[in-house]
Amino acid sequence: MRPRLALVGLLLASCLQSTPVPSPTAALATLSPVSTPAPSPQRVRTLGLGNGLVVDAPTSWTWIGDGIVNRATQRLLLLGNGDLAALPRLPGNGDIDAAALPAGQVTVEVEEFCRLSCAGPASETALPLDWSAATPLFPALPLPQDRHQVAVAFRWFAQPLFLVARWADDAPSADIAAIAQIARSLRPDPVPGPTGEYRGWDGLGPLAGIGVGTVQLTPLPAGAVIRPPLRTTDNVPFFVVRGKINVYAFASRPLADQRCEISYDRGLDRFVCDVDGRRYEWSRFGRYLGPEPSSDLPQHDVIVRDGIVWVRYTEAGRYLPSVPDEAAER
Numbered sequence: 480m481r482p483r484l485a486l487v488g489l490l491l492a493s494c495l496q497s498t499p500v501p502s503p504t505a506a507l508a509t510l511s512p513v514s515t516p517a518p519s520p521q522r523v524r525t526l527g528l529g530n531g532l533v534v535d536a537p538t539s540w541t542w543i544g545d546g547i548v549n550r551a552t553q554r555l556l557l558l559g560n561g562d563l564a565a566l567p568r569l570p571g572n573g574d575i576d577a578a579a580l581p582a583g584q585v586t587v588e589v590e591e592f593c594r595l596s597c598a599g600p601a602s603e604t605a606l607p608l609d610w611s612a613a614t615p616l617f618p619a620l621p622l623p624q625d626r627h628q629v630a631v632a633f634r635w636f637a638q639p640l641f642l643v644a645r646w647a648d649d650a651p652s653a654d655i656a657a658i659a660q661i662a663r664s665l666r667p668d669p670v671p672g673p674t675g676e677y678r679g680w681d682g683l684g685p686l687a688g689i690g691v692g693t694v695q696l697t698p699l700p701a702g703a704v705i706r707p708p709l710r711t712t713d714n715v716p717f718f719v720v721r722g723k724i725n726v727y728a729f730a731s732r733p734l735a736d737q738r739c740e741i742s743y744d745r746g747l748d749r750f751v752c753d754v755d756g757r758r759y760e761w762s763r764f765g766r767y768l769g770p771e772p773s774s775d776l777p778q779h780d781v782i783v784r785d786g787i788v789w790v791r792y793t794e795a796g797r798y799l800p801s802v803p804d805e806a807a808e809r
Contacts, residue, residue, distance in 0.1 A: 521653060523660075525668070528555045528589055531678055532635060535664035536587075537657050549573045551594040555640070558661065559586040560654045577628035577645045578620075585646040585654040587661050592641065599632045599639025603784040608633055608642065610662040616643055625649070631662065636680060637782055637791065676700040679793035686788050689721045692809075694743050694763060696731065697790070704793050717779055717792060718743065718750070720763060722808025726788055728779035729765050730795040741776070750776065763809075764802040775801040 523535040529545055536542060536558045543557040543564075549572055557563055566586065567579035575586060592598040613629040622628060625648040630641045642665065644658045671677040674684050681700045683689065698716045705714050718741070720727045729750070732740050739752040739759060749768065750761040760768040765776035780791040802808060 521657060523664075526556060526558075527668075530555065530635060530638060531667050531671070532665055533668045534558075534589075534661050534666075536661055537654070540654075540657075548590065551592060553591040553593070555589040555591065557586065557588045559584065560650065561585075575645055577626055578622050580626050580645055580647050582647055583650045585650045585658065586644070587658055588643045588645075590641050590643055591638065597639045599641065600634040601639075602634065603637075603782055604633035604635070605785065606633075606666055608662045608665050610659040613644070613662075616641070633665075636678065636784070636789070637780055673787050674700075676702045676704070677789070679704050679791060680789040681792045683719065683788040683790060685786050686726070686783050687786070689719065689726065689788060691721055691723055693719070693721045694745075695719045696743070697728075699792060706793060715740075717790065717795075719781075719788075719790065720765075722764065722802070724808055725802075726781045726783070727764060727802070728781050728790040728792075729761075729776040730779065733761075733776050734759075734773070762805060764805045766801045766805065 521537040521539065524538050525533050525535055526542055527533050534556070537560070540558050540560050541563055542559075543554075545556070546554045548554050552572075552574060559566070561581065561584050563586070565581075566584075567576040567581075568574065569576045574590075575588070580586075608631055610631060613631040616628050616630040620628075626645075627648075628643065628645045630643040632639065632641050634640070642662055644662075646655055646658065671680075672682060674682045676682075681697070681703075683697065689695075695718065696716055697719050699714070716731050718729045718731060720729065729741075733752075734754070739754050741750045741752045741759075741761070743749075743763075744751050747760075748763050750763070750765075752759050758769075759773055761776050762768060765778065767773050767775050777795040779795050782789050782791075
């Protein structure tokens, strides 16, 4: 009997050694984690900037629409979590004084800074905005450590703008977090299509669809905004010319008296028109080729936004510089 009992004891010992003892960590891992409910997002309302863009702002915030801040600053929209009319202003400037911002205050403002020229990006900005790229608006102006003034610059249909946020560190965390949410919500409403009229611009479709060297007479879009008769250069078709570098749009009636309607002579590679027995000629890129009196072809602004070519047909600038280097464009 003793050998048999010894054998049973050895088998039991072997089983106990091969079965691992559950650890406290493993036991806890099998339990369902206790989740902490995330704070509820603030309710928002959609506000327009007056230029085709909108933002979503907390319904608890107040807002003021467009207005003149000073001779160089235009406000499109001002939002905040407090009394906006009582905000401190910079002496002799009129804009918000971030250094004197009241305790607990948060503001978001969309502004345009223009004097002789406009500050901001020179090319179109993709949306949504990247708020992580925001930088101090006026780095040379010192602020208290608990006050902040940062901005992100963007360009929307040739209009350079700044989304400026100002806040105090003791403001509610939800209101400070709303700054980035407002920036991300900036969007067009409605979204412009790839072709047709949009707020004084004519969409011509993808840039890839306009071949290098193309010269094309383009009619005004359906629903075009027609200017008064004094601005008839803006009420006529225009020529679209694509060079190797840029795209140009030239008014089809360049002379001040509107008697000359140009055509493109492919054999000569020139724009021409005949008035009272006299011929006027311009290069493919709008440079006047004859003696005075005349000038280069009036140009419309052209932008490429999200791969789509847009022409501002409502304005033709007679003082836009001619193409600086035609050889590079050919």
